Amino acid sequence: MLSKSLLLFLAVYILSDFSYGQKDKKFFRKDYTYIESVQSFYKIHSVARTWNEAKRMCAQEGAMLYYAENVEEREAVASFWNRTQPLMPWVFVGLTDQMAEGIFKTVDGKSISEVYSRWQRFQPDNHQGNEDCVHMDLIGTMNDYRCDSNAKFICKKTLESLEWDYNCNMPNSNYIYNQDIGKCYKLHTTPMNWADAYTMCQIELTSLAVVNNRMEADYLVKLTETIPEPLVAKQYQQGIYHVGFHNRFQEGWQTAEGTKMNVDADLWFNNKLPQNHYAECGSMFFNGRLVSSSCNMESFFICEQQAIPTNNTSTTEENEENFMQL
Numbered sequence: 233m234l235s236k237s238l239l240l241f242l243a244v245y246i247l248s249d250f251s252y253g254q255k256d257k258k259f260f261r262k263d264y265t266y267i268e269s270v271q272s273f274y275k276i277h278s279v280a281r282t283w284n285e286a287k288r289m290c291a292q293e294g295a296m297l298y299y300a301e302n303v304e305e306r307e308a309v310a311s312f313w314n315r316t317q318p319l320m321p322w323v324f325v326g327l328t329d330q331m332a333e334g335i336f337k338t339v340d341g342k343s344i345s346e347v348y349s350r351w352q353r354f355q356p357d358n359h360q361g362n363e364d365c366v367h368m369d370l371i372g373t374m375n376d377y378r379c380d381s382n383a384k385f386i387c388k389k390t391l392e393s394l395e396w397d398y399n400c401n402m403p404n405s406n407y408i409y410n411q412d413i414g415k416c417y418k419l420h421t422t423p424m425n426w427a428d429a430y431t432m433c434q435i436e437l438t439s440l441a442v443v444n445n446r447m448e449a450d451y452l453v454k455l456t457e458t459i460p461e462p463l464v465a466k467q468y469q470q471g472i473y474h475v476g477f478h479n480r481f482q483e484g485w486q487t488a489e490g491t492k493m494n495v496d497a498d499l500w501f502n503n504k505l506p507q508n509h510y511a512e513c514g515s516m517f518f519n520g521r522l523v524s525s526s527c528n529m530e531s532f533f534i535c536e537q538q539a540i541p542t543n544n545t546s547t548t549e550e551n552e553e554n555f556m557q558l
């Protein structure tokens with residue numbers, strides 16, 4: 233017979249929500265792997281970057297440049313690393329003394345004394361006065377290194393910090409849900425050229441918005457009016473947002489996914505298909521009309537995610553599959 237305390241433990245265990253709002257689901261993004269023992273998600277980036285780029289790329293994915301909180305995490309991640317990328321000699325970790333020489337801090341502002349650290353012999357040495365970022369190898373020893381060198385890196389997201397946007401069916405990343413259209417949108421106000429904008433949406437596991445009809449265009453116009461005019465330091469093309477269509481292959485205007493653009497005629501600026509061979513990328517004027525723009529032009533852009541009609545709890549598994557299929 234089960235003892236009373238064991239029963240009590242089981243009851244508490246079953247009734248507790250250990251998933252921080254994601255009922256029964258420990259899922260962040262399809263490109264991240266969950267490690268149960270440390271309740272966090274990880275992704276190894278096997279294209280080498282500078283330390284600052286690595287930090288930014290993790291943030292763009294809604295995560296953080298990995299450093300080990302403690303020995304347990306160091307070992308759990310090393311085992312994942314050894315299993316998936318055994319030949320990767322070292323990675324940049326989220327520790328730096330760029331702000332004040334000799335005072336190493338984590339990317340989220342903790343002192344190095346609060347987290348795992350084990351330096352190689354005679355390290356850190358700030359060699360040639362130019363080593364402010366930290367490498368770690370598979371066995372967990374650390375070395376200070378040039379921040380502008382390139383190294384592979386690992387991004388991390390704790391389960392605890394994960395918020396799930398049930399309407400948009402994605403980790404919360406400030407997408408705005410529109411129930412009538414059944415989509416979620418995010419306005420990006422860091423100007424980028426069309427290809428980089430396309431990539432930025434991909435990084436968020438979404439796509440450049442495809443404007444299908446008048447209702448959607450009108451909504452996006454309203455949405456653009458709600459955001460404060462951001463302060464932008466560089467030159468960029470004002471008055472348009474890059475959206476998800478193009479004619480880059482001279483095959484006719486198509487969506488970023490490769491289907492033919494099939495929109496109401498009056499959605500096009502001046503009621504006609506753009507015909508400028510120097511402008512093969514798709515944009516939307518602030519008034520909601522579609523127009524072609526030069527692919528090199530930097531402007532704001534809009535990403536979208538198809539929302540999945542859902543009742544939150546009962547269908548999370550289905551949703552997860554859907555998200556993973558993207």
Ligand SMILES: *[C@@H]1O[C@H](CO)[C@@H](O)[C@H](O)[C@H]1NC(C)=O
Pocket residue numbers: 310314318370371
């Ligand atoms: C990595 O995995 C190999 C094969 O399983 C094992 O022999 C080796 O000791 C592991 N290395 C580390 C540092 O854990």
Ligand SMILES: *[C@@H]1O[C@H](CO)[C@@H](O)[C@H](O)[C@H]1NC(C)=O
Pocket residue numbers: 542543546
């Ligand atoms: C889901 O929500 C809709 C309304 O949003 C409701 O009509 C339906 O009964 C709900 N289904 C379940 C299984 O709760």
Ligand SMILES: *[C@@H]1O[C@H](CO)[C@@H](O)[C@H](O)[C@H]1NC(C)=O
Pocket residue numbers: 398399542543544
């Ligand atoms: C899902 O649940 C969240 C909070 O649990 C709630 O804010 C949201 O409106 C719900 N969405 C739907 C479609 O029921």
